[in-house]
Amino acid sequence: MKALFVASATVLIASAVGGVPATASPKKIDMITMTDTPQLLEVHDGIVAGLKQLGYVEGKDIQIDFKSAQGNFGTAQQIVRQFVGDRPDVIVPITTPTSQATAAATKDIPIVFTTVTDPIAAKLVSKLDKPGGNISGVSDPVPIKQMMTMIKEFVPGLKKLGLVYDPSLPNSVVTVKQIKEVATTMGFTTVESAAMGLNNVPTAGQALVGKVDAIFVPNDTTVYAVFESLVKVAQDGKVPLFTAERRSVQRGAIATIGLDFVRMGIVTAGMIDKVLKGTKPGDLDVIDMAEQPGALSLYINKGAAEKMGVKISPELLKKAAEVF
Amino acid sequence: MITLRDIAITFNKGTPLEMPALRDISFVVPQGQFVTMIGSNGAGKSTLLNILAGELTPDRGLILVDEDDVTRTPIHVRAGKIARLFQDPRSGICEDMSILENIGISAGRTSPRGFGFALTSEIREKAVERLSMLGLGLEKRLNDRVALLSGGQRQALSLIMATFGSAKVLLLDEHTAALDPGAAEQVMRLTDEVVSQFGITTVMVTHSMRQALDFGSRLIMLHQGRIMLDIRADERRSMRVEDLVQLFRRKEGQDLSDDQLLLG
Amino acid sequence: MLSLFALVGAVETGLVFALVALGSYLTFRVLDFPDLTVEGSFPLGAAVAAKLMVGGVDPWVATLCGGLAGALAGLVTAFLNLKLRILHILAGILTGIALYSVNLRVMSAPNVGLLNVPTVYSFGEAWGIPSLYVPLVVLCVVIVIALILIDLFLATGFGLAMRATGANSRMAKANGINTAAMTAAGLAIANGLTGLGGALFAQMLGAADVSMGIGVIVIALAAVIGGTALMPSRRLPLLTLACVLGSVVYRILIAFALNSDFVGFTASDVNLVTAILVVIALFAPGRKFPSVRIRQGAAK
Numbered sequence: 001m002k003a004l005f006v007a008s009a010t011v012l013i014a015s016a017v018g019g020v021p022a023t024a025s026p027k028k029i030d031m032i033t034m035t036d037t038p039q040l041l042e043v044h045d046g047i048v049a050g051l052k053q054l055g056y057v058e059g060k061d062i063q064i065d066f067k068s069a070q071g072n073f074g075t076a077q078q079i080v081r082q083f084v085g086d087r088p089d090v091i092v093p094i095t096t097p098t099s100q101a102t103a104a105a106t107k108d109i110p111i112v113f114t115t116v117t118d119p120i121a122a123k124l125v126s127k128l129d130k131p132g133g134n135i136s137g138v139s140d141p142v143p144i145k146q147m148m149t150m151i152k153e154f155v156p157g158l159k160k161l162g163l164v165y166d167p168s169l170p171n172s173v174v175t176v177k178q179i180k181e182v183a184t185t186m187g188f189t190t191v192e193s194a195a196m197g198l199n200n201v202p203t204a205g206q207a208l209v210g211k212v213d214a215i216f217v218p219n220d221t222t223v224y225a226v227f228e229s230l231v232k233v234a235q236d237g238k239v240p241l242f243t244a245e246r247r248s249v250q251r252g253a254i255a256t257i258g259l260d261f262v263r264m265g266i267v268t269a270g271m272i273d274k275v276l277k278g279t280k281p282g283d284l285d286v287i288d289m290a291e292q293p294g295a296l297s298l299y300i301n302k303g304a305a306e307k308m309g310v311k312i313s314p315e316l317l318k319k320a321a322e323v324f
Numbered sequence: 325m326i327t328l329r330d331i332a333i334t335f336n337k338g339t340p341l342e343m344p345a346l347r348d349i350s351f352v353v354p355q356g357q358f359v360t361m362i363g364s365n366g367a368g369k370s371t372l373l374n375i376l377a378g379e380l381t382p383d384r385g386l387i388l389v390d391e392d393d394v395t396r397t398p399i400h401v402r403a404g405k406i407a408r409l410f411q412d413p414r415s416g417i418c419e420d421m422s423i424l425e426n427i428g429i430s431a432g433r434t435s436p437r438g439f440g441f442a443l444t445s446e447i448r449e450k451a452v453e454r455l456s457m458l459g460l461g462l463e464k465r466l467n468d469r470v471a472l473l474s475g476g477q478r479q480a481l482s483l484i485m486a487t488f489g490s491a492k493v494l495l496l497d498e499h500t501a502a503l504d505p506g507a508a509e510q511v512m513r514l515t516d517e518v519v520s521q522f523g524i525t526t527v528m529v530t531h532s533m534r535q536a537l538d539f540g541s542r543l544i545m546l547h548q549g550r551i552m553l554d555i556r557a558d559e560r561r562s563m564r565v566e567d568l569v570q571l572f573r574r575k576e577g578q579d580l581s582d583d584q585l586l587l588g
Numbered sequence: 589m590l591s592l593f594a595l596v597g598a599v600e601t602g603l604v605f606a607l608v609a610l611g612s613y614l615t616f617r618v619l620d621f622p623d624l625t626v627e628g629s630f631p632l633g634a635a636v637a638a639k640l641m642v643g644g645v646d647p648w649v650a651t652l653c654g655g656l657a658g659a660l661a662g663l664v665t666a667f668l669n670l671k672l673r674i675l676h677i678l679a680g681i682l683t684g685i686a687l688y689s690v691n692l693r694v695m696s697a698p699n700v701g702l703l704n705v706p707t708v709y710s711f712g713e714a715w716g717i718p719s720l721y722v723p724l725v726v727l728c729v730v731i732v733i734a735l736i737l738i739d740l741f742l743a744t745g746f747g748l749a750m751r752a753t754g755a756n757s758r759m760a761k762a763n764g765i766n767t768a769a770m771t772a773a774g775l776a777i778a779n780g781l782t783g784l785g786g787a788l789f790a791q792m793l794g795a796a797d798v799s800m801g802i803g804v805i806v807i808a809l810a811a812v813i814g815g816t817a818l819m820p821s822r823r824l825p826l827l828t829l830a831c832v833l834g835s836v837v838y839r840i841l842i843a844f845a846l847n848s849d850f851v852g853f854t855a856s857d858v859n860l861v862t863a864i865l866v867v868i869a870l871f872a873p874g875r876k877f878p879s880v881r882i883r884q885g886a887a888k
Contacts, residue, residue, distance in 0.1 A: 067846065073800045074601055074807060075846075075858050077793055078839065081597025082846055096699060097797050103703050104794025107719075122795070123701030167692055168798045170699040196688065377762070403764035416762070418755035428745075429752045433764040437745035469822075489764070 026063040027276050028088035032079050032102070034095045036068040037221040039261050042247065043094055043115055046265015047272065054273050062276075069098065080105045090275050092268065095221075096122045096170045103135055110275045113137030114268040115261075117171035117219065119286055128286040136281035138268045140171075140259055142218055142244045143290040144178045148186050150257050150298065151242050154310055155214045158188050162212035162239070164204045164230060166222035167194045175218035175244070188213075198222055202229045209237030217243045219259065227251050231304070238309045249299045250324050254310060257296050264289055297321035325525040326353040326493060331375060331385035345371045346382070347549040353542075355492075358519055358526045360536040363546035369529045372546070373497050376527065378402045390492055403433055407486035407524075409499040413475040416482035423473075424466040426485060427451045433489030454484045457521070458514055476507030480514050487522050494519065496528035500535075512539060533565050545572070596720055598843040600792065602836030603727035607785035608804055609811035609831040610738060611778035616812065617827075618742070619774045620754040624680035625665045626782045626808060627801040628687025629658040633783025635691045638700040638796035647708045651787040658783015661687060662775035670768045684801070691798045698798045707791035723792050730788065731832055734781065739825040741777075750774050803859075810862050811835035838865065 031047070033040045044066055048058075056062045065086075069076035080101045083091050090110045093099040099113040103124055116122055116139050125131035128139075152158050163179065165172040176192065183190050191212050195204035201223050208215055215234060217223050223230060227243075231252030234241035243249060245259035267287055275281055290296075301324040305312050317323060331349040336342050346368045353359055363369045374380040376387065378399040387395045389405045407430075410416050417426050428442045431450075448466065455463035458480050462473075470478060479499055486494055496515065500508035516539055519526050530536050536543050545553040545568075553571060555563070608626055615623035633654030640650035661683055668679035692698060712722030741747045752760040753770040760767050782804075790796040815834020821827055845861050 070858060071799070072803050072858065073789070073793060073797065074605060074803070074839075075842065077601050077789075078594070078597055078843055079846055081601075082591065082594035082843065085591025085593025085595075085597070097793075097795060097799075100699075100701055100703060100794035104792065121697075121701070122699065123703040126704070168688075168698045170697065170797075173698055398766075399761040400764050400766045403762055408762050410758075415756070416759055418752055418759060420755060421751065425748065425751075428748055429760070429765070430763050432745050432749065437749045437765070439741075439744045439746055441743055442745045442748040443743070485763075 026059065026061055027090075028086065029062055029064045029090055029092060029272065029276075030083040030086060030088040031064060031066040031092040031094065032076065032083065032098045033066075033068050033093075034076060034098050035071045035221060037225045039219070039221050039224045039245075039247070040094050040115065042261035043265040043268070046262040046267075047092065047114075047269045048265070049262070050266035050269025051272065053266070054269060056273075073097070076101055084109060090272055090281075092272060096124075099124055099137070106134070108134055110281045111135040111137070112268060112271050112275055112281055114264060115140055115171075115219075117141050118174045121174060122170060125286060128288070130283055130285060132282040134281055136271070136284045136286055138264060138271060138287045138289060140219060140264055140289045142175045142178070143258060143296060144175070144182055145186075146257055146296055147216075147242075147244065148179065148182060148188075150255065151214055151216065152186070152188075153316060154242070154254060154305070154312065155240055158213050160191055160212040161188050162191045162193060162208035162215040164193050164195055164201070164208070164215055164217050164223055165220045167196065169220055169222060172218045172220040179216070179218075195223060198226050201226050202233050205230045205233035206237070209233065209239055212239065214240040214242060217241070217248070217253070219244045224248055227253075235304075235307045240308045240310045241304070246299045246322075249301045249304075252304050253301060254305045254308060255298065255300045255320075257298050259289055263292075267292060300324070325355040325357070325390060326376070326527070327386070327388040328352075328376075329386040329388075331372070331382045331387065333371060333375065333380065333382045333384075345549055346375070349385070349546075349549075349551060351544065351551065351554065353525055353527065355525055356523045357542055358516075358540035359528065359542045359544060360540040361527060361529045361544045361546065362531070362533060362536045363552075366548070367546040368549045369546050370497065373495055373527070373529050376493075377406060377408050377495055403491070404489070405491060406493045406495060407433070407489075407491040408495040409479065409482050409486060409497060411498045411501050413478040413482075413502060416485070417470045417478055419471040419478075420469060422467045422469055423455075423462060423481060424448065424451055426470055426481065427488065430485035430488045433491060450488070454487060455481075457518065458484065474507065475503050476511050479503065479507075479511045483511070483515060483518055487518060487524070492525060494524045494526045496526065496530075498529055498531055501531055515539075533568055537563055537565065537568070547572075593720060594843045594846075595840070596724055598839040599836055600723045600727055601789075602839035603724075603731050603832070604785050604789045604792065605804075605807055605811065605839070606731055606832040606835040607734060607781045607788070608808040609815070609835045610734060610828060611781040611785075612805070612808035613812050613828060613831045614738075614750075614774055614778040614781075616809065617816075618751055618754050619771060621669075621771060621775070622677045622680070623662075623665060623775060623778060624677060624805055625661055625683045625687075625775070625779055626680075626805050628684035628691070629661040629779040629782045629801075630786040630789075630804045631691050631796065631798055631801040632661055632687050632694070633658045633786030634790035634796035634800055635694040635700070635786075635798070636783070637787035638702055638790055639694055641702060641705045641707070641791075642700060647706055647710070647791065651708055651784065651791075654787030655780045655784035658786065659776040659780035661783070662777070662779030663772060665779075666772035666775045670771060687801075688798065695796060695798065700796045701794065702791060702796065703794045708788065709791060727788065730784075735825075735828055735832065738828055742824050742828075746773075806862060807835075807838070810838050810865055814838055814865055838862075841865065 067079050069079055076098055084106045090112055091102050093102045093113050094115050096116050099116055100122060102111050111134055114137055119125050119139050163176050165176055180190050193204040193207045195201045227248050241253045243253040243256050245256060245261060249256050298320045299322050300320045329350050331346055333346045334344045361369050375382050381396055394402050424443055428447055431447050452463040460477055460480055500511050543555045544551055615621045636657040637650040637654035640653055641647055665679045665683040668674045668682060669676050708726055709722045712719055749765045750770045752765055753767045757767045811834035812831050815830035816827055819830040842858055
């Protein structure tokens with residue numbers, strides 16, 4: 001047994017060391033995500049598509065290495081270390097924890113983060129305009145005022161808004177805090193229902209039925225992962241359900257304005273392009289998805305609205321960029 | 325040395341299985357005496373031993389060891405005064421640890437366990453000295469794991485461990501019952517030697533009337549939770565098993581029906 | 589090709605988790621108490637340290653406080669098991685679950701960034717050590733100190749009493765050992781080490797995150813089992829060293845697995861690799877292992 005172990009260890013080390021390093025020509029893009037929920041994979045797809053649109057050919061001009069830490073911080077740390085050792089042309093961390101780990105691991109390799117709701121709170125950058133250093137990226141804050149106004153258009157008598165989210169996700173916590181801040185000025189109060197993990201999402205939703213006039217879900221990868229279960233709860237309880245991005249409206253929420261994870265990926269690709277062409281990330285402003293063109297497009301799911309007992313006026317339907 | 329006063333305990337009180345295991349047990353064991361205790365199944369001897377050791381708390385009554393009231397004292401506190409050997413040779417030792425380590429554990433019995441090294445040369449010397457008394461060669465195998473020892477050797481080791489830490493009382497809970505006859509005899513002989521050498525007050529519960537008569541200087545027989553016979557040295561000397569049986573019949577008006585007790 | 593960065597990164601991560609492995613060795617092996625509190629005490633150490641550091645406290649002090657917080661968590665589990673008679677495995681799970689909410693409270697957020705506060709690794713810049721090696725240096729020192737202290741401790745009367753508690757609690761009690769106190773002390777020490785590890789890891793990661801504890805126990809056990817399998821010994825100092833080595837080797841193997849250019853492993857296979865390693869370690873023929881029988885352990 002011991003001999004077998006030594007032998008296999010030798011083989012492993014030999015093949016690792018003997019591997020031929022790739023020659024410098026294709027630019028290396030190393031991407032890491034904390035978990036591979038569908039939402040985050042859409043960002044990845046958007047980046048790939050965006051880069052293709054910009055004329056990059058995978059394998060010739062660029063080489064993308066995409067890894068998921070499977071929710072494990074130890075693995076994330078090692079992936080980041082491995083990337084840094086790779087000396088790629090840019091590292092693209094998706095979501096806050098991986099961005100923090102990357103920023104901690106290198107001060108000279110260019111970093112373009114994406115899907116971070118509040119980069120300043122995460123201590124990734126100290127300001128959004130030309131943050132300086134080797135790091136910048138794309139943030140996806142929810143346009144709170146516009147979002148709440150939209151909800152009120154569908155539910156005019158909104159007095160209590162339920163919030164279903166995973167309190168372990170920094171992005172969600174930030175959004176929830178922001179909603180609470182504007183709630184009183186907009187004439188409603190909030191009721192929070194925390195879902196600690198995928199399995200608790202339906203329960204979190206059920207806890208709100210009968211207590212609120214509508215439910216809103218921030219960009220929460222946990223809830224989105226099992227979104228259909230929440231849709232069912234909302235339909236059964238006839239509680240209007242709204243979310244913060246487009247795909248989940250397709251999946252059964254009534255409406256949202258703005259965010260599309262694929263588009264965020266494409267926008268990120270634009271920033272990556274600039275970095276590959278030589279601009280330092282620190283000289284690029286952090287891109288706020290809410291300020292992008294089309295960011296405030298209205299997406300509506302008519303069928304969902306009917307199932308949840310909400311009537312949509314024809315004018316509202318006309319305003320929509322897309323109706324599912 | 326040991327005083328028991330009005331000790332009583334009932335199991336499963338208030339249920340159909342209610343059983344008064346001990347009723348008003350009172351006796352005194354002077355310093356240095358070796359008492360053997362017998363009784364048929366259910367007589368209460370194990371229960372009494374468990375109460376003395378601290379694994380059971382009596383419903384009523386008082387236990388004094390060396391003038392201190394230990395009736396409700398937790399086992400590990402009582403262990404400073406009372407050492408115990410179990411019937412199962414595996415119970416009294418940590419078999420994955422070495423002989424020396426086991427002795428180290430027992431050596432800390434009466435002194436607080438601090439941050440000094442556990443296995444000092446002092447303890448090692450003492451271990452060699454005491455183990456040599458057994459004549460089993462264990463003093464040459466200090467670093468062997470106890471798992472390698474036979475049942476008899478383990479009980480012998482436990483015996484020596486009991487002499488560490490200046491415990492004044494030794495409780496023997498049928499400690500040879502699980503050994504083969506040869507080992508049992510050897511361990512009993514060693515018990516006798518060790519106990520007399522160190523002058524330890526000893527209470528030995530045994531299932532064998534033969535053993536109860538051959539060893540010790542006082543015999544107590546329990547029956548249905550009470551002390552039925554309490555025979556001192558001089559009376560005992562000439563007794564044989566049949567004599568005991570007769571004595572029982574006279575007192576109780578019935579025959580002893582426990583085969584193991586008679587034949588063991 | 590496994591770069592120097594990846595290798596050093598693997599060793600560093602291995603050393604941090606070695607603290608958790610040592611803690612798990614004390615609970616699972618010495619005390620025979622399957623303690624799952626670590627899933628909560630690891631991020632607790634991180635949370636407490638992070639909160640203090642962001643508040644301006646010296647990073648070393650903050651790290652030690654993280655360790656102390658972990659120790660407290662261990663005492664909670666001890667209380668649940670010893671006083672409330674909750675089964676040991678359940679007691680640890682309950683504390684771990686509760687700590688999730690506690691950690692959120694401590695940080696007032698699920699995540700506290702540490703990228704712009706001085707950490708225990710910051711001195712490296714001032715001394716001119718390349719930042720890649722600083723954690724390695726710090727962690728080596730920490731682990732060596734931890735190993736020495738643990739090995740010395742296990743050789744004392746106190747340590748021997750703790751070992752007896754785990755080996756045969758009935759015998760321990762009969763020999764004057766307060767097994768309850770031993771169990772509590774062991775849980776405190778083990779979770780203190782874990783909390784320390786959490787604090788050190790957060791500073792490496794650039795943030796304390798409430799989800800950091802997920803999967804930690806499996807890693808710790810893989811290290812303990814794997815390490816003691818690679819280096820079977822009866823001598824305690826070698827066994828504790830084996831746990832450290834097990835953790836480091838495990839991380840190096842993961843680094844190879846992540847290097848998906850060959851063999852076809854990806855990061856998603858890490859869990860499978862872990863499971864396979866543990867199975868091999870437990871059942872490889874011809875090796876003598878401390879088996880995982882249920883003995884008359886500490887927590888009755």
